[in-house]
Amino acid sequence: MKINHFTAAEENLMKLFWKLESFYLKDVMEQHPEPKPHQNTVSTYLKILVEKGYLSTEKEGRIFKYTVLVPLEEYRKFLLRELSRNFFNNSGKEVLDFLFNENLISQNDLKGYFDLKIELKPAKVKGPKLEYAEEILNPKKDKKGKEKKKKKKKD
Structure with a gap:
């Protein structure tokens, strides 16, 4: 389903509808805060929102039961994508920069969100093999013993 923008009045009513769901x-009329709109006005908006595909109806006797078809989360995603595309070059980074600059979000908020636990572990670096240095630093004590072993093997 293609989601479109609501008028201000439709959006205000949808906020209430999302809470009620069905x-x-x-x-x-009972749940709407003061000043309450006229019942005919609400009825007209219900009809419009059904036609737009945001609500469905089910007839129960002489009255209609309404059910929300487009969840709040879907509409929020739509609005955020539109905002990003139209005002921030479709860049999440630009959106975050704006939120930081306007103090709408803090680094602590993000740290809490991502639960950043950065641990720096020293990298294990393999040292170069120093074969010649090992021979010089740790000379073999008995070179003759080595020669004897070689001779014994030849026999």
């Missing part, structure tokens, strides 16, 4: 017109 509801009747009377539920909306």
Whole structure:
């Protein structure tokens, strides 16, 4: 389903609908904060949102039961992608830079989010083989013994 922007009034009503998930017109009228819109106005917006595909209806006797079809998370993703594409060159880095500059997010927020636990471990570096240096630093004590072994092997 293609998601489109809401008008301000549609968005305000959808915020209530997302909380209710499944509801009747009377539920909306009871839950709507003051000043409450007229019932005909809410009914008109319900019809519009059904036509746009954001709500579905199920007839129960003489009344309709409404159910939200587009979850809040989907609409939030849509809005964030639109914002990123239209105002931040489709760059998450630019979005983060803006959030930091406007103090809307802090580095501590990100550290907490990513649960950064950086441990620096010393890298194991293989030392060069110093065969000649080993011979000089640790000379073999009994060269004659070596020669004897060689001679014995030849016999």
